[in-house]
Amino acid sequence: MSERMRVLAPRPALAQYASYGGGLGGRFSRRGMLAGAGALGMGLLAGCQSSGSVASSPAADGRIESKLNVYSWGDYDDPDVLDAWSAAHDVKLQVDAYGSNEELIAKLAAARGTSGYDIVVPTGLRVPDMAEHGLIQKLDMSLIPNLDTIDPNFRGQDYDPNDEYSVCKAWGTTGFVYDTSAVPRELTSWQDFIDVAQDEANGTTMLLEDPWEVVAIALAALGHDLNTIDEGELDEAADIVVEQLAPTARAYLGNANTAMAQGGFVLMQAFNGDARQGIMEADDPDRWKFVFPTPSANIWTDNWCLATGAPNPDAAHSFINHVIAPDNAFAQVDYIGYHTGSSVLAEPGIEDDFDFADIVFPTQEVLDRLVPSEFNSGQARRVEIFTDAQARSGT
Structure with a gap:
């Protein structure tokens, strides 16, 4: 592992475009918050029920559903990576965008498990309250074997110590x-x-x-x-x-x-x-x-999570496993400009393959x-x- 990515920090301290269809709209911030959003806090979750359920396993023949609905920050994935998965599995992929964690939480809280979304992408500090109030459900990590390719620094975080509800999508500062x-x-x-x-x-x-x-x-x-x-x-x-x-x-x-x-x-x-x-x-x-x-x-992390009531859980697991695969890590980082936490990005000399790599890969002193x-x-x-x-x- 390179010195730049040796560790992030001691783990206790670390804590679309309307729709997707091959054509993407303008870039938004993946972190832009509404001015008063933070004041909403836990009030958005009032009345939500807790849930510890785990998504069902796929059919014995390996088939997955024909649709997948993702709710994420705007323009936050390489379209080629998404197209490759959609085409390989003949799945209609719909990606809608939100501008803040509070917007996401409000939508899920109001829907009470009927939002129609399968995958959501909250920031790490919001994962615990979303899990507690039943807005997201446990993932079946046996269906995401590529989880093993995520750098250990981005697993077992304080917000999800047992890796039950989330998979690192990206981190930044x-x-x-x-x-x-x-x-x-x-x-x-x-x-x-x-x-x-x-x-x-x-x-x-x-x-x-x-x-x-x-x-x-x-x-x-x-x-x-x-x-x-x-x-x-x-x-x-x-x-x-x-x-x-x-x-x-x-x-x-x-x-x-x-x-x-x-x-x-x-x-x-x-x-x-x-x-x-x-x-x-x-x-x-x-x-x-x-x-x-x-x-x-x-320092923040965004995470792949499974929405409670997800109508296409098998497709969701397959999608997450595809996007975090090592052979997609380079494309994802180059497109969104944020490190995905993949261990392949810790290989010596990987920075040489990126423009303005020093912005993507902070030094250990910074981390x-x-x-x-x-x-x-x-x-x-x-x-x-x-x-x-x-x-x-x-x-």
């Missing part, structure tokens, strides 16, 4: 990208981000449409725990976000790629895969630089300082800070 022609000096920290936002990038700064992520900028610069629930520390962060960052912000978007395509931005908070895509599609990619900022930032976001009692305050910031920005 948060940083920022800046225009080196406007900011010729080297930036390395979140404090640098705050300083540049008030100077060279005043009025041309983009912040993510995500309360946790925006508040984390200030918490990191202050040296506080990114998941703090301490009211005093959150108040300190509020002063920075509302008084220093908000007046400089031109927009709150879910995707730095969108901001780069629109133009007019100098500094953008960004998820690493989105930033890579934006840089690759830019007319002058060398003009842009992505930073894994010190002292810390979020060691990343922390997963937590959905805790401080979320309501974060949403309040975020809402105040947007009002101050006039957005």
Whole structure:
């Protein structure tokens, strides 16, 4: 295993396009959140019943259903990988897109097992409450033999310690990208981000449409725990976000790629895969630089899960097994810009096969300082800070 991907971090700390049919719409953020989404919290799950059921096994002759319905983040899989599975099994594949975990949860909670979706792709921190309230059901891992090809660092996570409900789809982190022609000096920290936002990038700064992520900028610069629930520390962060960052912000978007395509931005908070895509599609990619900022930032995972009441469970297992196969890992990473957790990506020299590989494969030094976001009692305050910031920005 290469040094770059030796380990992510100690495991306890780690925690479509309307439809698919061969033609894909524009890219969205796979992490874009509605401004107030986090405040909904567990309220979305009220009244849902818990479920520990396991999907049925396929027919003895190996046949699977003729349809599969997937509900995922927009444009989050290589179309060729999807086409190959659909054609091989003569299955009609439908992929619908959502923009936030809360949107996904609201849809499943309202349907109460009748959504018609088979596969959903929640972020890791939402897996436990979705399982507890019966929105997802246990997978039959015996039908997903390619699970053995997932790097051990992405199995047995705190949100699913026994690998019952989820299979790693992708993971990433948060940083920022800046225009080196406007900011010729080297930036390395979140404090640098705050300083540049008030100077060279005043009025041309983009912040993510995500309360946790925006508040984390200030918490990191202050040296506080990114998941703090301490009211005093959150108040300190509020002063920075509302008084220093908000007046400089031109927009709150879910995707730095969108901001780069629109133009007019100098500094953008960004998820690493989105930033890579934006840089690759830019007319002058060398003009842009992505930073894994010190002292810390979020690390997240998205996961393949089986929706409760899935009408096509056999096709769902077959699909997941296909998408995580080692021979599909390269195509998936190259298309979405995020590491899939496949152990094949840990082979020495694999980075040489990717453009802007340093954005996809953070160094071990970076990985060691990343922390997963937590959905805790401080979320309501974060949403309040975020809402105040947007009002101050006039957005």
